[in-house]
Amino acid sequence: MTWETARLPVRVYAGPAATRIDRDAPAAVVRTGNEVTIPAPDPSLPVYFEVVPGNAKHGPVIGDRYVGLAGAPNTRDLGGYSSVDGRRVQWGRLFRTDGLTALTADDRARLAALGLPATCRAADDPAVPGAPVDAAMLAATAESVTSAASRERDGAFLRALARGPLPQWVQCTLLDDRAGWPAALVLTTLGVPRETVVADHLESAHLGAAPPPDRQYVDTALEAIRRRYKTFDRYLDKGLGLDQRTYDRLRERFTTTNRG
Numbered sequence: 001m002t003w004e005t006a007r008l009p010v011r012v013y014a015g016p017a018a019t020r021i022d023r024d025a026p027a028a029v030v031r032t033g034n035e036v037t038i039p040a041p042d043p044s045l046p047v048y049f050e051v052v053p054g055n056a057k058h059g060p061v062i063g064d065r066y067v068g069l070a071g072a073p074n075t076r077d078l079g080g081y082s083s084v085d086g087r088r089v090q091w092g093r094l095f096r097t098d099g100l101t102a103l104t105a106d107d108r109a110r111l112a113a114l115g116l117p118a119t120c121r122a123a124d125d126p127a128v129p130g131a132p133v134d135a136a137m138l139a140a141t142a143e144s145v146t147s148a149a150s151r152e153r154d155g156a157f158l159r160a161l162a163r164g165p166l167p168q169w170v171q172c173t174l175l176d177d178r179a180g181w182p183a184a185l186v187l188t189t190l191g192v193p194r195e196t197v198v199a200d201h202l203e204s205a206h207l208g209a210a211p212p213p214d215r216q217y218v219d220t221a222l223e224a225i226r227r228r229y230k231t232f233d234r235y236l237d238k239g240l241g242l243d244q245r246t247y248d249r250l251r252e253r254f255t256t257t258n259r260g
Contacts, residue, residue, distance in 0.1 A: 001062065002035040007054030012036060016113050018048045018061050018079065018092030045113050048091055063091045065203075069110060071102035074207045078170060078183060078200070083191030087255040093167045094186060094254060098177035098204065120169035133216050141217050142224035145181065146239075154185055155240035161186065162249040177204055179217045188232055189247070190255055194222060 003010070010030040015021035027049070028036045040047050046067060052059035067075040075098075079091030092114065100119060103111075108118045144150050161168060171182035180201035187197045198215045205212045222232075229235035236242040 001038070001049065001051070003051065004034065006034065006051070007056075008032065009054070010036075011052045012038060013050045013052065014038065014041070015048055015050075016045055017115060018063065018090065021048065021050045021061065023050070046110060060088070061091050067095070067110065067114070069097075069103065069107040071104050071107050072097050072100055074098045074177065074204050075100075076200075076203065078187065081187060081192045081196055081200070083255060084193055085191055087191060087251070087257055089187070089190055089192065090254055090256050094170050095167060096171045096177065096183045097169070098172075098174045100172055115167050116169065120172040132211075133214050138216060138220045141179065141181075141220045144179075145185075145221045146224050146228055151239050151241075155242060157182070158185070158189060158236075158240065158242055158250065159246055162246045162253065166253070178211070178213065179221075180213065181217070181221055184218045184221065186254075188222070189236060189250060191251075 001012070008031055011026040012028040012030070013021050013023050014027040027038050030036045038049070046063070048061055048063040050059055050061045062080065063077060065076050065080070066073070067077065069075045076096050077091055078094040078096060079089050081089045083089070095114075095116060103118055111118050145154070161170075170186050171177060171180075176182055183200060184197050187200065188194070198218050201218050202213050202215060225232060225235045225239070229239055236247065
């Protein structure tokens with residue numbers, strides 16, 4: 001790992017989950033330079049690092065976004081993204097995947113180490129076929145986030161995230177992953193900028209997703225919300241009926257000011 005600027009010495013602590021960093025003894029202490037290589041103690045298990053500069057008590061937590069599942073390689077941690085107000089999505093709390101039907105025994109052990117179930121139930125999304133994107137599909141995408149039934153679904157989804165156990169799956173089916181709406185909804189609610197949300201959606205292309213992800217789905221959904229509600233905050237309030245207490249709880253649970 002590398003960093004641009006940090007007061008030396010930099011202490012690096014490691015742990016199997018973002019909430020289980022072992023701070024009793026650093027995995028490395030860097031007294032010169034701006035990089036360090038730390039071998040994974042067990043390559044079969046996930047690892048997160050807290051990078052603590054100088055005399056600070058804590059530092060940002062970082063991790064490998066890809067969880068490393070043989071049977072579901074496109075399983076990713078949504079942590080680490082910056083929000084427009086200077087906060088950061090916490091690592092190890094929100095995850096996305098395109099399916100969990102082909103997990104191996106090692107995959108299940110890896111998910112257990114993260115505290116994630118090996119099955120999940122995602123919010124309903126419209127079926128997104130493998131054909132090229134066309135006007136009818138984009139019209140259905142706009143309808144899927146603005147109709148009364150869709151808004152009721154998404155409001156219930158966010159309220160469940162605010163109160164359910166941690167960590168949580170955000171989306172976990174191939175159709176969800178192609179449209180990208182559950183992850184886009186959550187990240188945008190947490191204040192992550194639009195281009196970062198789109199970039200996360202397009203990450204699936206790195207593993208050869210077929211068909212490859214297309215930003216038109218996310219752009220169309222967000223544009224439909226803008227046309228109808230003017231701002232995303234008004235959509236959360238008037239469209240989804242999300243009260244301030246639930247919104248604050250989502251930010252409290254899933255973002256942080258000083259640690260990734």
